[in-house]
Amino acid sequence: MIEPNAQQQIDINSAQNRIDKLSGINFSNKTDKQLMEAASQFEAVFINQFFKSMDATIERDGMFSGGRGEEMFRSMFYDEIAKNIASSPETSFGFAKQVYEQMKDLV
Numbered sequence: 702m703i704e705p706n707a708q709q710q711i712d713i714n715s716a717q718n719r720i721d722k723l724s725g726i727n728f729s730n731k732t733d734k735q736l737m738e739a740a741s742q743f744e745a746v747f748i749n750q751f752f753k754s755m756d757a758t759i760e761r762d763g764m765f766s767g768g769r770g771e772e773m774f775r776s777m778f779y780d781e782i783a784k785n786i787a788s789s790p791e792t793s794f795g796f797a798k799q800v801y802e803q804m805k806d807l808v
Contacts, residue, residue, distance in 0.1 A: 708772050712753055719746050733805070740800035741787045747796060749783035 705713060719742070756775065767774075786792045 708776070709753070709757065712750075712776060716746055716750055736804045737797065737801050740797040740804060741793075743800050744794060744797040745780075745783040745787035748786055748794065749779050752779040752783060 753776075756779070786794070787797055790798075
């Protein structure tokens with residue numbers, strides 16, 4: 702098994718914190734809009750991890766790599782792209798709607 706580098710470990714911890722926040726939500730008194738927002742956030746976390754996993758497969762050399770600054774920017778870029786994709790019904794992977802339906806049944 703390949704061990705994550707420092708930036709990947711930070712990203713993993715960040716994603717885990719977001720998932721922990723979402724899993725601690727009490728859905729019994731939430732409106733449909735709030736449930737859909739939570740589902741959309743969950744999808745964004747998933748998409749973000751998907752992008753970061755794909756990015757980890759790219760080989761970078763010292764000459765054209767932007768170093769630590771590029772890594773930080775790339776991480777923020779993936780966060781924003783994932784939120785953008787998950788927030789729109791036209792671009793969403795569809796996970797948010799499925800998660801929403803499951804949460805709605807719990808209410």
